[in-house]
Amino acid sequence: MRPRPGLRASSGLVWMALAVVLAVALVFGVSSGRGPLTASQRAEAIDSVLKCPSCDGISVADSSASTAAAVRQVVLARVREGQSDTQIEQYLETRYGPSILLRPPTTGLTAVVWVVPLLAGAGGIGGLGLFFWRRRRPLEVRVTPEDRALVDRVLAAHEHGAAGQPAPPRR
Amino acid sequence: MTVAATPGTAPPVDPGDAGPSPGTAGARRGRHTARWTAGGVLLVIAALVALLATRPPATATEVATPLLGKPAPSVSGTTLSGGRFGPSAYRGRWVVVNFSASWCPPCQQEQPALVAFAYHHRAPGDAVLVGVVYDDSTSSARAFASSSGATWPSVVDPGGQIALRYGVRGPPETFVISPSGTVVAHLDGAVTTADLDDQIAAAHAAGL
Numbered sequence: 148m149r150p151r152p153g154l155r156a157s158s159g160l161v162w163m164a165l166a167v168v169l170a171v172a173l174v175f176g177v178s179s180g181r182g183p184l185t186a187s188q189r190a191e192a193i194d195s196v197l198k199c200p201s202c203d204g205i206s207v208a209d210s211s212a213s214t215a216a217a218v219r220q221v222v223l224a225r226v227r228e229g230q231s232d233t234q235i236e237q238y239l240e241t242r243y244g245p246s247i248l249l250r251p252p253t254t255g256l257t258a259v260v261w262v263v264p265l266l267a268g269a270g271g272i273g274g275l276g277l278f279f280w281r282r283r284r285p286l287e288v289r290v291t292p293e294d295r296a297l298v299d300r301v302l303a304a305h306e307h308g309a310a311g312q313p314a315p316p317r318r
Numbered sequence: 319m320t321v322a323a324t325p326g327t328a329p330p331v332d333p334g335d336a337g338p339s340p341g342t343a344g345a346r347r348g349r350h351t352a353r354w355t356a357g358g359v360l361l362v363i364a365a366l367v368a369l370l371a372t373r374p375p376a377t378a379t380e381v382a383t384p385l386l387g388k389p390a391p392s393v394s395g396t397t398l399s400g401g402r403f404g405p406s407a408y409r410g411r412w413v414v415v416n417f418s419a420s421w422c423p424p425c426q427q428e429q430p431a432l433v434a435f436a437y438h439h440r441a442p443g444d445a446v447l448v449g450v451v452y453d454d455s456t457s458s459a460r461a462f463a464s465s466s467g468a469t470w471p472s473v474v475d476p477g478g479q480i481a482l483r484y485g486v487r488g489p490p491e492t493f494v495i496s497p498s499g500t501v502v503a504h505l506d507g508a509v510t511t512a513d514l515d516d517q518i519a520a521a522h523a524a525g526l
Binding site: 213216218220242243 | 453
């Protein structure tokens with residue numbers, strides 16, 4: 148059954164409202180907290196993506212181990228020297244290897260963990276688009292001569308009924 | 319709950335005491351198998367415990383480090399005896415840098431081997447052993463060094479910055495450095511004198 152025009156209009160309004168809310172949230176999320184970071188804030192952000200060298204799966208920011216404290220000290224000192232996040236991460240990689248980064252590398256086999264979510268997201272968006280496109284597409288109804296003959300017969304019977312003739316039995 | 323037997327009624331019968339019947343014989347066989355299985359499992363566990371308890375203690379393993387083949391970070395600072403230690407003390411010689419702590423059992427285990435290594439290489443110009451105190455108080459480290467007969471300089475590393483420059487994750491870790499100042503080996507765990515001599519000999523043979 149096709150939705151009534153009024154219903155379709157209100158559904159469109161709901162989608163538009165949702166899109167506006169999403170856009171506003173995105174703009175707000177991206178723009179808020181974008182002020183210049185202090186050295187400590189930058190160092191903390193870097194610490195949170197570094198793995199504590201002597202712990203299992205805990206970030207440098209969350210660990211109280213002496214190795215984590217040493218890394219925090221180096222990160223803060225290098226931030227104050229004006230080094231970029233990448234430079235600091237690269238320096239620590241030259242000491243501990245790539246395992247110092249909590250973020251998996253984008254090369255080799257671990258690239259899969261980056262590619263799969265992207266593909267899944269693209270597939271999901273594509274699937275949703277296809278779903279809505281198919282919903283909005285007008286139905287293609289082919290009227291055959293038999294259909295026309297049937298309609299004519301029913302109309303003719305209706306006219307007979309209106310003129311005082313008994314209506315033909317419903318099928 | 320106990321049920322008293324009354325005249326005219328049969329006393330309750332323990333299924334285990336019942337006479338031989340196909341069902342009870344099967345149950346007995348099942349219990350028999352279970353006992354044998356439990357005994358076998360116990361035997362395996364006992365064998366494993368005996369194996370783990372009697373095998374020789376874990377020794378050092380060679381572990382990759384990004385520093386291999388790279389210039390060794392310098393080791394300098396105040397020693398446990400209060401003196402200054404710097405690269406001038408080991409430049410142009412084979413150097414063994416050992417990170418250890420008094421609280422670490424493998425460090426205690428390897429200490430006699432390090433004492434022996436230092437003794438064998440005591441000649442002027444021979445390989446130098448340098449200790450770095452890892453996450454330990456100076457007093458504990460000093461007591462540990464003197465009680466174990468350590469004669470080599472041990473540098474105090476208050477902020478763990480020497481350990482960080484070497485990418486140390488936990489003691490004991492040992493680095494072998496060639497006379498040209500290149501890291502040629504990284505050993506994780508308790509080392510033996512042979513481990514160190516073999517690493518130096520191999521690097522020497524490779525022309526490092």
